[in-house]
Amino acid sequence: MAKASKSTPKRAAATASVRIDIGISDKDRAAIAQELSKLLADSYTLYLMTHNFHWNVTGPLFNTLHTMFMEQYTEQWNALDEIAERIRALGHYAPGTYREYSKLSSIEEPESVPEALDMIRLLVKGNESVAKTARAAFKHVDEANDQPSADLLTRRLDIHEKNAWMLRSLLQ
Template identity: 45%
Template sequence: MDNQNPVVDALRVVLADSYAVMAQTHICHWNVRGPGFFALHTAFEGQYTELFAAVDEIAERIRALGALAPGGLASLAGLAGTSEIEEDADAESMVSHLIRINEKLVADLKTARDAAGDAGDSPTEDLMIERIQLHEKTIWMLRSYLGK
């Protein structure tokens, strides 16, 4: 990892977090069941599909900054440090889990936004602001499903 570039370091964590959220959302999509199945199955699909494109955009931003994007499941998992949902979790537990990991992602997005701002890197700062807004909306929608 390029320890001389705090923007790249922060983006590597954001990429890993985003990949983890995408994978966890996909697991929830596959395994959700119960009265809210149709709504959650559809919502989760939209979320993981959007994240797939976002992961590529974040990785390309890392490359545009002259660094290599992290890869490999073990490497990404280590960078993200995100817990995994149990395959047999109930729908409410899935939604609560996705709220928590999206909140972690938002915190790391804010770190990357601030690092980019400090470095005068407006394109990265703008990308992070866009991602923050999207994940804050996702958190709101997931909380609303739980009646919170």
């Protein structure tokens, strides 16, 4: 036990001694990492909601929704790693607990299992929320001339706006 506590300061000291010099200031990297942390929290919350709905959907659209939800949560799961790794590349720790996500996320989760059409409505709203979070992060990314983060945000916007459109089409 004592050994573990001694290694923590060494890790912090080792990390502190290696300065990041990628052409983005410490202040800008911190601001971008904060915005990407919000994106990660929204993305994880949406992932979890989509997976939950995949498991629990019922009704005449079962097969369509079950398959669509699986495609969407699988894509979202893979995106989580990309977002977290960008935060790490900027020199910050990525949030990784439900507590952190609940503080950072703009998405409200349902308290029970909704009906299929309500699931669709909630996922439209969730995808739109992730898109808004990604769009809001562009201010910091553009100011810092951070092309890798801009590319990540553009891809996430494209996917979430497309998902919202496809889900919205089921309600018309």
